Every structure is written in C-alpha cells, then in structure tokens.
Amino acid sequence: MKKIKVSLFVILLHTVGAIWAQDLQLTAKDSIVKNSWMFGLGYNFVDDSGDVFDELLDLDKQWNAVAFPSRVSIGKYFNSGIGVEAIGSYNKYKVGKTVDGAVNLEETDYFAIDSRVSYDLNKIIGETAWFDPYIGLGLGYTDANNKGRGTYNGVVGFRTWITERIGLDFNSSGKWAMDKGDGATNHLQHAVGVVYQFKAEKGLSKKGLEKQAQIEEILKEQQRVADSIAAAKKQEEEARLLAERLKKEQEALRLAEVEKEKAAAEKQRREDLQAKINSFGSINFALNSSYLDSRTKKTLNSIAELLQENPTVTVKLGAYTDSRGTDKYNLWLSQRRMQRSLDFLVSKGVSSEKVNATAFGEEELLNNCEDGVYCTEQEHKINRRIEITVDKI
Incomplete structure (x- = not known):
C-alpha cells in the first residue's frame, strides 16, 4: 500500500511540475x-x-x-x-x-x-x-x-x-x-x-531571460523532490521491517496507523481528483467577455463527466476578472462567468447541488496586475478565470 502511495505521489508531483513548466514555456x-x-x-x-x-x-x-x-x-x-x-x-x-x-x-x-x-x-x-x-x-x-x-x-x-x-x-x-x-x-x-x-x-528579451531562469529553477526543484521521495521510500521500507518485528507489542499503534492510512488515502484521493481537474486545462475569458469558447466547453465537459463518475464529490467554482473596470462592473462580470459555467455543467447532467459557485470580481488576483499597474494582455488574462477545486469527496 505504501509503495502504491509513494508511486501516486511521484506521478502527482511530476504532473504538477509538467503543467507548471508548460505554463512557463518559452514562446x-x-x-x-x-x-x-x-x-x-x-x-x-x-x-x-x-x-x-x-x-x-x-x-x-x-x-x-x-x-x-x-x-x-x-x-x-x-x-x-x-x-x-x-x-x-x-x-x-x-x-x-x-x-x-x-x-x-x-x-x-x-x-x-x-x-x-x-x-x-x-x-x-x-x-x-x-x-x-x-x-x-x-x-x-x-x-x-x-x-x-x-x-x-x-x-x-x-x-x-x-x-x-x-x-x-x-x-x-x-x-x-x-x-x-x-x-x-x-x-x-x-x-x-x-x-x-x-x-x-x-x-x-528581459522577460524571456527571467522565464528561462524560472524554468531552470523548476527543473532543479523537481530533482530535489525526486531525491526526497527516494529517501522517503527508503525510510518507509525500514519502518515496515521494524513494524513487523514489533507487530504483537504494538497492536494499538497498528490500529492508529490504519486510521492514519485511511485519512491519508482520503487526502490522496482528493489530491488525485484535483490533479485530474487541473489536467483538463485552465479556463480563461477574453476581455469583458463571459462567452464560453470551445476550449472552455471542452474543459467543463470533462469536469461534468468526472462529477458524474464520482457521485459523492462536490466542487467549488470561483469566477474572477482582471483589475480593469470598476469593482461593481467586475463583480457583475464574474457573476455572468460563474452563471454561464454553472449552467453549462447543469446542461451536462450535473446537479447544481454538487457545485458551490461564487463570484469574486477582481479579488484574489494571481499576480501584481492591480489598478494602476501596467501589465501585458497575457498577464491580465491569467486573472480572467474560472477556478474549480474539490470541496467534498
């Protein structure tokens, strides 16, 4: 079981690292x-x-x-x-x-x-x-x-x-x-x-050099994580052998470990579900638009299928805008993005009770593109998004 857990953890880390590196790909x-x-x-x-x-x-x-x-x-x-x-x-x-x-x-x-x-x-x-x-x-x-x-x-x-x-x-x-x-x-x-x-x-360009440096740092971090996982696997093997020798004397500890593994398995399932949702791709909008393009619909359709395959799972859906425009307008625009995304999921057979949808307007920007700060269109686009996270499993 522990080997399976470690393998899944390795896959998760490499998947997240690959997605991150792809976002930083030089263009x-x-x-x-x-x-x-x-x-x-x-x-x-x-x-x-x-x-x-x-x-x-x-x-x-x-x-x-x-x-x-x-x-x-x-x-x-x-x-x-x-x-x-x-x-x-x-x-x-x-x-x-x-x-x-x-x-x-x-x-x-x-x-x-x-x-x-x-x-x-x-x-x-x-x-x-x-x-x-x-x-x-x-x-x-x-x-x-x-x-x-x-x-x-x-x-x-x-x-x-x-x-x-x-x-x-x-x-x-x-x-x-x-x-x-x-x-x-x-x-x-x-x-x-x-x-x-x-x-x-x-x-x-200067931005390209900075991005290249970030990619190199990501690769170094992935190697560090891989080394840490190898060390953790070795420690797990030593702990397993020790547990076998002390099995009779540590029955109470074993029962506690079972409960711990149950919690870890639940956490792992949550992480696996979130990783799968993330793998479907990001959901972003054009400026001043709540229109769902073909890529967005494809992503939402994949999420609908996942929810239908997992009847007990519920998710949180957050809708956001960039900082341009008034607070009132951006809140209204994020509500439209939220509603259209929710309506699409419902049209695919997802119960609205399985989706906890909230509109945040220009709150919780993912970068420093606040009012008065110059940013490129690509930097603003990062903030025009729908975020979907696992709520209950």
Missing part, C-alpha cells in the same frame, strides 16, 4: 530582434511652407505629395539600439501650395538623399516585440524649389510590427539648411511606409 513573444537589416518603401510628405510648426497639420495648403511610392530606405540595426540608414526620396511642390511663405505658382521637383543614425528608445523604456519608437540625427542633400542645399536632420518616429519581418514605419524629420545664402530654407518631411526586416539575429 516567440519572449524573443526580440537583436540586430538586422531593414528595407523600406513608402510615401513622403514635404512641408516647406516656411512657418515651421504653425499649421503643422494643414495637409491641404502646406503638405506636398505624389500618388506613387516616393521614398526608399536601407539600414542596419544593432543590438546596442543604434541604427544606420540611407534614404532617398522624391516629391513635387504643387501649384497652389504654400512654399517659403508664398503661394507656389510653378510645379517643381523635390529630391533628397539622406543618411542618419537612430537610437531605439526601447533600450530605455523597455523592449517589446511589436513597437519600436526611435529618434535620430543625420546629414543629407536636398534639391527643393530649384535650390540645392546640405541639411542637418533630426527625426522622431516609430515602427509597429505586423509579423516578425513586416511592419509599418511612421516618422517626421526636421531639415535645417547648412547654408542659406542662396535663399534655401528649412523644411519638414513626414513619411509612412512598409518595412521588411531580413538577416535578423534574435535573442531572448
């Missing part, structure tokens, strides 16, 4: 691009009105653009956050637009070749896999309004990634003429386009 979200090449193609918009920031967004009067892709770029980006780019752009100053403080009367071409050094602000504010704000400085040559001039450039912008390779780039540059002796003026150039990332070298 694509835990990696970031360390360095890469990047090619961009898009549109540029030139504001050479002469009023700098006055009426900055007056597209109709001040912005000049052409109908076809008019900007191309190539750059190399390094793990340090530094990026080096070369950019070529073309445009036309349209008749009727404001150029150098006056209404333009003749359509003229705009050409620019620029180089710049940029810095990824994620190195300061925290790395993500989808949003890259940046600033930069550079030099260039621009032929605008039939006036050529070298320029000092300053840029601010951001990239947002649709896939690991393809993203959108939005930026605005201020271009200051090096020599204004021939009437050359300062101007603004805005750009939007598609960027393609290639020859990328990836590595773990």
Whole structure:
C-alpha cells in the first residue's frame, strides 16, 4: 500500500511540475530582434511652407505629395539600439501650395538623399516585440524649389510590427539648411511606409531571460523532490521491517496507523481528483467577455463527466476578472462567468447541488496586475478565470 502511495505521489508531483513548466514555456513573444537589416518603401510628405510648426497639420495648403511610392530606405540595426540608414526620396511642390511663405505658382521637383543614425528608445523604456519608437540625427542633400542645399536632420518616429519581418514605419524629420545664402530654407518631411526586416539575429528579451531562469529553477526543484521521495521510500521500507518485528507489542499503534492510512488515502484521493481537474486545462475569458469558447466547453465537459463518475464529490467554482473596470462592473462580470459555467455543467447532467459557485470580481488576483499597474494582455488574462477545486469527496 505504501509503495502504491509513494508511486501516486511521484506521478502527482511530476504532473504538477509538467503543467507548471508548460505554463512557463518559452514562446516567440519572449524573443526580440537583436540586430538586422531593414528595407523600406513608402510615401513622403514635404512641408516647406516656411512657418515651421504653425499649421503643422494643414495637409491641404502646406503638405506636398505624389500618388506613387516616393521614398526608399536601407539600414542596419544593432543590438546596442543604434541604427544606420540611407534614404532617398522624391516629391513635387504643387501649384497652389504654400512654399517659403508664398503661394507656389510653378510645379517643381523635390529630391533628397539622406543618411542618419537612430537610437531605439526601447533600450530605455523597455523592449517589446511589436513597437519600436526611435529618434535620430543625420546629414543629407536636398534639391527643393530649384535650390540645392546640405541639411542637418533630426527625426522622431516609430515602427509597429505586423509579423516578425513586416511592419509599418511612421516618422517626421526636421531639415535645417547648412547654408542659406542662396535663399534655401528649412523644411519638414513626414513619411509612412512598409518595412521588411531580413538577416535578423534574435535573442531572448528581459522577460524571456527571467522565464528561462524560472524554468531552470523548476527543473532543479523537481530533482530535489525526486531525491526526497527516494529517501522517503527508503525510510518507509525500514519502518515496515521494524513494524513487523514489533507487530504483537504494538497492536494499538497498528490500529492508529490504519486510521492514519485511511485519512491519508482520503487526502490522496482528493489530491488525485484535483490533479485530474487541473489536467483538463485552465479556463480563461477574453476581455469583458463571459462567452464560453470551445476550449472552455471542452474543459467543463470533462469536469461534468468526472462529477458524474464520482457521485459523492462536490466542487467549488470561483469566477474572477482582471483589475480593469470598476469593482461593481467586475463583480457583475464574474457573476455572468460563474452563471454561464454553472449552467453549462447543469446542461451536462450535473446537479447544481454538487457545485458551490461564487463570484469574486477582481479579488484574489494571481499576480501584481492591480489598478494602476501596467501589465501585458497575457498577464491580465491569467486573472480572467474560472477556478474549480474539490470541496467534498
């Protein structure tokens, strides 16, 4: 009996450890691009009105653009956050637009070749896999309004990634003429386009490194538990031999041990049932939703079958939300999640008397994602859950 108990305990520990390790499995979200090449193609918009920031967004009067892709770029980006780019752009100053403080009367071409050094602000504010704000400085040559001039450039912008390779780039540059002796003026150039990332070298983000360290700690703990179990088995064997020698003299102790084993068996059955419930998978909800998706229904269906197979078993069902929204709203939302889960179990033949259901709202968060604390959507999702635990067996 004791060998069976130890074996079941080993299986339980390894099952719980495997589930825990699976939750901490490294994914694509835990990696970031360390360095890469990047090619961009898009549109540029030139504001050479002469009023700098006055009426900055007056597209109709001040912005000049052409109908076809008019900007191309190539750059190399390094793990340090530094990026080096070369950019070529073309445009036309349209008749009727404001150029150098006056209404333009003749359509003229705009050409620019620029180089710049940029810095990824994620190195300061925290790395993500989808949003890259940046600033930069550079030099260039621009032929605008039939006036050529070298320029000092300053840029601010951001990239947002649709896939690991393809993203959108939005930026605005201020271009200051090096020599204004021939009437050359300062101007603004805005750009939007598609960027393609290639020859990328990836590595773990800060969060990914932390998760990797946690996984290593879990494996060490599993080994420690296995060693402890082996030592416990040895001690149990020694105790069994001693019990056989003292059997006649310790009848009262034997009876007490029987009762102890009965209690342990009951505890073990409870743990086995809870482990089986846990193995069916977690139950989580989308933001502001009480909808039961196919995965949730599958989990609840497995729980319904377990309850039907074990007529004496009752469970507790707790419904929770994340911290976003008011306390009153979150309590109401958790009640809907609770009721829909309970209704589903009842529809599968489970008596409502076998389920002690309670709605907790945003109480008992599983992490530190409280009001006012920034968390990722995945971290918030952990708290939008249904927890089912064994009540009575």
